[in-house]
Amino acid sequence: MIETTNPATGETLASYPKMDAAEVRRIIELADAQHRQWRRTSFQERSGIVRKAADILDSRKNELAALMADEMGKPVAAGRSEVEKCAWCFRHYADNAERYLADVQIDTDRTKSYIHHEPLGVVLAVMPWNFPLWQVVRFVAPALMAGNAPLLKHASSVTGTALALEEILSEAGVPDGLFRTLVIGSDLVDGILEHELVRAVTLTGSGPAGSAVAKKAGEQLKKAVLELGGSDPYVILEDADLDAAADTCANSRMINGGQSCIAAKRFIVHDTVYDEFLEKVTANMADKVMGDPHDEGSDFGPQARVDLRDELHEQVTGTIEAGARLVMGGEIPDRPGAWYPATVLADVRPGMPAFDEETFGPVAAVVRAADEAEAIRLANLSEFGLGAAVFTRDAERGERIAAEELEAGNCFVNALVASDPRLPFGGIKTSGFGRELADLGIKEFVNAKTVVVA
Structure with a gap:
């Protein structure tokens, strides 16, 4: 059965x-x-x-x-x-x-x-x-x-x-x-x-x-x-509209309780706006309501299975042990079911689980980049290549990065990655x-x- x-x-x-x-x-x-x-x-x-x-x-x-x-x-x-x-x-x-x-x-x-x-x-x-x-x-x-x-x-x-x-x-x-x-x-x-x-x-x-x-x-x-799978990078450049970027990034990360191949997973942020973006995206993540999936007011419900929730938590704790900073969330609620809170990890780097692996749940990994070139390098430093996004007020700059620099099958400028029946969808690499x-x-x-x- x-x-x-x-x-x-x-x-x-x-x-x-x-x-x-x-x-x-x-x-x-x-x-x-x-x-x-x-x-x-x-x-x-x-x-x-x-x-x-x-x-x-x-x-x-x-x-x-x-x-x-x-x-x-x-x-x-x-x-x-x-x-x-x-x-x-x-x-x-x-x-x-x-x-x-x-x-x-x-x-x-x-x-x-x-x-x-x-x-x-x-x-x-x-x-x-x-x-x-x-x-x-x-x-x-x-x-x-x-x-x-x-x-x-x-x-x-x-x-x-x-x-x-x-x-x-x-x-x-x-x-x-x-x-x-x-x-x-x-x-x-x-x-x-x-x-x-x-x-x-x-x-x-x-x-x-x-x-x-x-x-x-x-x-x-x-x-x-x-x-x-995917570990979609969202690149936030120094000239990005940070309010819009933080809102879009949080919304993408929390799609389906974070259980989406094309959800934003790694927020790669230019050094000059890193602290401000971290504050704004954390506030957006904190606004998401975890609750009964039958409640119209719930933004996200439980994870799909307890074993998947536990695997996600191991990735979070492993990332913290490797030197990342827990900004919010990161604790399993004391209640029946597969619940996990919205979580933000700061100062994530290559070699940590939240950078190297796909995190299939409501966990945002915020990564610091010195400049545009390093941001692109970090974005592409992944076995995955499903989706990616870049945020900048310079549309021409963003389009160039999306079209020519980011290694993914679906690249968006100032928007979250989404599938559409009118557009081909798929990935590269693994x-x-x-x-x-x-x-x-x-x-x-x-x-x-x-x-x-x-």
Whole structure:
């Protein structure tokens, strides 16, 4: 059985029977059969179904937000925003998939030469708990519109949310078996990737999980897209608007209780404004309200699991022991559940856990830099390369740094890093490879077929 647990209380929410390998094989075979019919449908037919899914999401956003609050501690206000973003993503691909996948004519010495896009077939998605709807929908929406059959292996802790999405897609008119949630443990993933009818895999999660899936996909010579961890640097230059920068940095750090791959993790601050920025960002962090995720006034709830909270606390204590200064937070509350307070660490340096590792929780690491060049060096001194931001009143300077200096897949100027269905999303270095969203995302799981007529 798979059990889900309320991270605010530690109480068991529900139990779900696990599927065995034989049932999973039957699901894969049905998905492949349904894909062979689905790929023949028109973009107009698919878009009607996908738009209906968006409408159903909008109508159930309160219910879904409450479910996510129960399963992984997301405040209901943030949960509603997540559902609305998912509906936007479905509508975006309903409106744009045909244009994204249109034939591309190429001038050659032949009568006709062009690129034609065809779906791959059954694609496995291995998804995490932190954005239990968004992480799935940003794959499923383009996959369905491209003509693929997406199968979901979700994090066990959000099984209820995964099954709710399956129900919504079925109600919207997705053919039975074309999309399924696989209620399984991680031990069956290798066998799924070995199945001849599974053509590709996408994973959002940790580095070790991504490495394991990429290794198996490589052995099978199957396409993989990985969106992994991040330790996003936010560079605050000497001419930055410090009030705006501190507010944006705190908001980014506290997204989803700090449990976001693209949340700001390391604040790298020019020496001349370091003390002032530290004071302002600490005040912003202190304003964030930790509380019941069902309370509309809560900015952040518990961490998703007690073991993850404990791992975060070890990173905090290890950083302090290595010489960093605890400005606020940093103590586990004496209450049931996976709670952890907003925490600020100052004078963080390379070699400390909060600099070198991804801190997946409400912990801000403030780093001093002598000048612009050192700030950029420190920002790039990481195994990760998912997102980054730079704050300066000189827009041209900021754009140059974002475009040419920062080593990340998503670089923003005077704004927090965020995903958007209209923009490609993904990382470099150990933050993964491949892209999601926009035109690049839908093209990851199609055959870009060259067609030539003599």
